[in-house]
Amino acid sequence: MNLELTWRLLRGGGRGGLLGTWLTLGAVAVATALLLFAVAANSAFQARTERGAWRNPVPAASGAVAVEASRFDFVRDRAITVVDLAALPGRAPAPPPGLPRFPAPGEVWLSPALAGLARDLPAAELAGRYPDPEGVLGDAALVHPGELVAVVGHEPDAPALTAGRTDDWVVARPPVKVASLAGQPGEDAQAYQVLSLIASVLMVVPLLVFGGAAARLTVARRDRRLAALRLVGATPGQIVAMTVAEAVIVALAGALAGAVVFALAVPLLAGIEMQGGPWFTADLFPGPLVLAGGLVAVPLLVGLSAVAGLRRVVVSPLGVAKRETPPAMRFVRVLALLAVLAAFPLLTRGTSVAVIVVALALAFLCVNLAGPWVVGMIGRITAAGARGPARLLAGRRLVDDPRAAWRTVSGVALTGFVAGFLGLLSPSALDGDAAGPLQLRVTAPAGQAERTAELARTRLRDAGVPATVRPVKDVVVAALGSSADPAALDRARTALAGIVPGRTPTTGHDDRRFGTQILADVRVGTIVVLSVSFLVAIASAGITATSSVLDRRQTYGLLRLAGTPLEVLDRARRAETLIPLTVMGGGAILTGAFCAVPFMIGGVSLVGVLTLAGCVVAGFAGVIGAGALSRPLLRSVTTDPAPRPD
């Protein structure tokens, strides 16, 4: 009986009610899609970590079956991961992921992309380094599609697996006797996972503000219908049950729609390049368990939010929903919980990361606590200084319901905080890459610098690459001169390949590769997070503006009957958003920048500041646009010459 009533309640809400239902559905869909994205980002980096683990050998305590080492080689501007493998005598180790069998001594296996590149480039530039490849590596061996990987088989006593290597994971991993090729997460992969976790916190916080607002939307507009239902004798319990059922049904539909939207967006998202390449689409799908969890949790949270919202609406049978001051925001508690949850696993990882995340969460908490209060202050000041009706209306509205206005601007305010934080945080190292003299350097074994230099000279001459080679202490430096182009550099690399077993001759640019890459990725990540936050902010602004028109359609309609020009109402509505947006957006950016100061390493970034400016402009434009979308609704709602309570 309740379900049937609920269904009728859902369908019988009139045009306004139906629109409200659609708005809620859309809001939940957007929230679910973005939430899935935030979760997927983490599981995707997790997947990459697992994919790359086999190249990061774990020393065997006992029962070693193979020797493994790895290093980076370079072609053009890209890194090649080279894994050297040898089975120990009398042992038959299981093959590494993506290989049909354990590579025999002398065998070379290339990833499809590397094999393709070796075919396309002249042999003297690349193929010469990896002659006669045995076969192609499967996807299981790769961190991302298009990754350049070479697996080289050796005898266990081969120089490549016995000579010492730099014990610096940015450059190489020294030979290690392993019991299996399971490996362990690499330091770089872990750094990315921490960064993606921070990005998720940044995305999820505005998402929660938005989701909570959306959930309350369903309930807020039900006052009169609920009063009518009470009038015909429904008990408060029945009303709560019906409202919650309605909210949950709508939220479930919205969550499903959001999941579909996310699934459709995955191929696009997979194209976002990180760590030098796009993604395996499968890695971007969170597990079925996570997906199911989301589809259960979102409607559940909306239902709970609906109950909380209902408790605030004191419904009197006369149909006059009395306004009472809502209790202190429960959202704060959710945030505190979130901060604790986020901090807990991080504390075990490294204190500096935990400090950053906790500081971030705390700052968010403060922004969210202070938000409505500041909106109220802004409203008071606006109303006090207003001369015309529009500003007066806007100011009074802000004072009356600062939380509503905060919901509208919170997305952009928090985004502004993010932008201020990350925009200035991005070190300037990426902006200008000081181009030094082009030279390849490789460390020779002790006492062999002269001999290695001589060998290098011969090899480069034979390859036809003009270069001056000289030993500097242990390091052999081959200066290629200013006329060398990328092709000449790769010819030199190929000529010098293997000149010191287990070591790659590198340029300064190669040596800075990891830093450059992670900075580029942080920038990409920032743009992604900002885009998500703006999407939330714009959706929230549109929905809040529309629901506010629906909520007060009777008053607006009667005001229009009494001759109030709609332009005044429109101007008031615009001011109601723009004033707090201007004050709080700017304030949030400053707060974010201030919070970033302790973490600023490389100075202020020009690109970052420009990105920030672009984001502010886009945010304002988006929010104004989203607000303007409800203008036709205001017009149509107030054109009805006899507005009746529904």
Next chain:
Amino acid sequence: MNDVLVGRALTKRFGQTVALGGVDITVRAGEAVAIMGPSGSGKSTLLHCLAGIMKPDGGEVHLLGRRIDAMGERGRSQLRRTRFGFVFQFGQLLPELPAEENVALPLMLGGVPRVQAVRQAREWFGPLGLRSMETRRPGELSGGQAQRVAIARALVTRPAVVFADEPTGALDQQTGQETMRLLVESTKHNDASLIVVTHDPNVAAWCDRTVEVRDGRLLESGALA
């Protein structure tokens, strides 16, 4: 000559429904007229046509000898703001504005500076028995008090005609009587005419005369009070 508002041969249909089937009505200066009739008989439609809220399909409406039904939406909107006042059943006050600012709003819309508009608005509170209610917000007022604020707002621009559609519809009998008394007295005091739509004879009794509407037509001219 002292006919303030004249409606002639007014017709209005909504699809198949004939809401007004040729209505003639004249309201004189300072006169209070009640429009009575059962629900759905066309009372509100008649009021909307007379007030320039709605364009009639046929017929004419004149305010002080000037034809107003042919004016554009902008002109009629301005006319409603300046020459007419409105009191509706409920929900016409902006909940976030204090009572005095709700009353001052029509003045501010007309370009009166805010301080002056609020001062003028306050002058209405005493006579309407709303002393010390100036800064209360509509949510903090009783139904009767809210209607009196609405009366002040309708009269603050010194309109020629005040339109009231079921002004006591949401009030109990006693408060309704009190509200009608104040409405009629204050409109008369301000030399404004009053048109009240109601289905309650006790409300109509406050007016100088009553016209009955049945199926979009006037039945008879009621007796003078």
